[in-house]
Structures are given as C-alpha cells and as structure tokens.
Amino acid sequence: MITVVIATRLREDRLGYLEAMHASLTRQSVPWEAVIAIDGADPKLLPAPLAGDPRVRTLVLPRQVGAACARNLALNDVRTRYVNWADDDDEFTDDAMAVRLHTLEATGVGWCAGYSQDLHPEGTTTLWRCPTPPGRHEAGDVWTYWKSPSDTIPIGPTTLLARTDLVRAAPMGGLVQGEDYMAAVGVTSLAPGILxxxxxxxxxxxxxxxTRQDAYDVLEPQARRHAWNYGRSLRATLCGRETRDAAGVV
Structure with a gap:
C-alpha cells in the first residue's frame, strides 16, 4: 500500500543515518516498500541491511542530478497506492504508516499528515507543530496558513502520506532547495486531506x-518565494481567480 521514496548520495557520514531510517521502516506495522534513488554514487556502498531487504529497491542514477530530480525519477518506480517522501538522515515514528493509512482508507481523502519532531544528537526530541491546524482541510486551504514567504512553511513535506497520483501530479519542484515546499503545497492544493x-x-x-551548510541561506529566500507563489497561483487557478505574486506583480 505504501512506498517510501528516498534520495541519497550514500555519503559516508550519512550511511548510519540511512540505516536508522531503514530500521524505523522495519518497525512499521503495515506493509511498505522503499525506492532508494542513488544519486550518482556507487550502489555497492548501500548498507547491508537495506541491500538485503527485498522490500527495498534501488534506482541507480549514473551521475549526480540533485535531490529533486532523483526523487522525481524514483516516482517512476512506485507501484503502490500511496507514497511518502523521506530523507536519508531522518526516521519515522513507529506508528507513522499505520495511523495515516487507516485515516486515508477510512475517510477517502487524498493525503494525511502529522507533526514532526526535531531529533537532537543526544537522542532527545522537540515537537514541531506546523502552522496548519489539525483536522480536515479542503483542497488549497493548507497554503492559506503560509502567510508570507518568510514565514514557516505550512506543513511538513515528509509528514505527508498521499495518493500516488496526487504526488505524480505535484512532485518535487525543480529547485536545488525548497523543492519539497512545492511538493507539499502542490499535493494539498489538489485534494482534501487531514492533519x-x-x-x-x-x-x-x-x-x-x-540547512546547516554555509550556502543554504543564499538561495533560501528566493526558494521560499517561488514555492509560496506556486501555491498561491495553483490555488487561485483551481478556483478560477487571478492572483499576484509576493511582490504584488500579476
């Protein structure tokens, strides 16, 4: 029922994190599979627990194409009803798949999301509540909780479990960063869902x-503005309205 799509360059300092992500998947109580998009790296570096798991399939890209492209190409290999993006250095809570899958199947909405936690090096966690309030949201409503491009994004992209057709219709944006912002506002603009x-x-x-790298802040304001304008324009188009961008330009 669920495919988790992960892009990775199999960097040595992240292999242990990738194993932890896989371990969090093995603790899920519902069937899943994963597509690992190996972005220009040697597939032999894939950790043994993943390489030996029949639920894990790989897409080996011959050169580095970036996270957005790698993730989107991996969508071609998704063969389940639902899909979830994930990063190679994060992990899911133990009931993440079951509780969202049950909600999707019981209500018939297109997506289901939750809160996320910051996982600190010492193992402690801090809860992050997205600006979007819990409950059902109609198509396009999530974007309205992103008041301006400089504000916190309205919902966590990797917390979204969504129908595969919706994700293919609103995949990762073609950016070097902030591409997941576009995926989140895109999916939530196309169908109702539940947080x-x-x-x-x-x-x-x-x-x-x-987000800890020196160059991150250089493009972040432009990436946020682009994703914010995308969400606003998509919502307006679906509602049949003209709109203006964050600078007031039609």
Whole structure:
C-alpha cells in the first residue's frame, strides 16, 4: 500500500543515518516498500541491511542530478497506492504508516499528515507543530496558513502520506532547495486531506544536514518565494481567480 521514496548520495557520514531510517521502516506495522534513488554514487556502498531487504529497491542514477530530480525519477518506480517522501538522515515514528493509512482508507481523502519532531544528537526530541491546524482541510486551504514567504512553511513535506497520483501530479519542484515546499503545497492544493495531532516523522539535527551548510541561506529566500507563489497561483487557478505574486506583480 505504501512506498517510501528516498534520495541519497550514500555519503559516508550519512550511511548510519540511512540505516536508522531503514530500521524505523522495519518497525512499521503495515506493509511498505522503499525506492532508494542513488544519486550518482556507487550502489555497492548501500548498507547491508537495506541491500538485503527485498522490500527495498534501488534506482541507480549514473551521475549526480540533485535531490529533486532523483526523487522525481524514483516516482517512476512506485507501484503502490500511496507514497511518502523521506530523507536519508531522518526516521519515522513507529506508528507513522499505520495511523495515516487507516485515516486515508477510512475517510477517502487524498493525503494525511502529522507533526514532526526535531531529533537532537543526544537522542532527545522537540515537537514541531506546523502552522496548519489539525483536522480536515479542503483542497488549497493548507497554503492559506503560509502567510508570507518568510514565514514557516505550512506543513511538513515528509509528514505527508498521499495518493500516488496526487504526488505524480505535484512532485518535487525543480529547485536545488525548497523543492519539497512545492511538493507539499502542490499535493494539498489538489485534494482534501487531514492533519493529525501527533508526530509521524523525526527530522535529525546534525552538522551535515543541508540547512546547516554555509550556502543554504543564499538561495533560501528566493526558494521560499517561488514555492509560496506556486501555491498561491495553483490555488487561485483551481478556483478560477487571478492572483499576484509576493511582490504584488500579476
């Protein structure tokens, strides 16, 4: 029923994290499979627990194409009704798949999400509540909780379990960062969904994460503005309205 799509460059400092992500999947109580998009790396570096798991399939890309492209190409290999994005250095809570799958099957909505937790190096967690309130949201409503591009994004992209057809219609955006913001506002603009009041994903804090790199802040404001405008324009188009971008330009 569920495929988890993960892009990785199999960097040595992240292999242990990738194993932890896989271990969190093995603790799920519902059937799943994973597609690992290996972004220009030697597939022989894939940790043994993943290489030996028949539920894990790989897409080996001959050169580095970036996370957005790698994830989108991996969508071609998804063969289940639902899909969930994930990063190679994070992990899921133990009931993440079951509780969201049950909600999707019971209600017929297109997506189901939850809160996330920051996972600190010492193993402690801090809950992050997204600006979108818990409960049912109609198509396009999630974007309205992203008041301006500089604000916190309205929902956690990796907390979304969504119908595969919706994810293919609103995949990762073509950006070097912030591509997942576009995926989140895209999916939630195309179908109604439900946000649960419980954590389903753990976002690992460590020195090697992208948001800790020196160059991250250089493009982040533009990436956020692009994703914000995308969400606003998509919502307006589906509602048949003209709109303006974050700078007031039609």
């Amino acid at each position: 649960l009041r419980l954590p389903v994903y753990r976002y690992r804090k460590h020195p090697g994460q992208m």
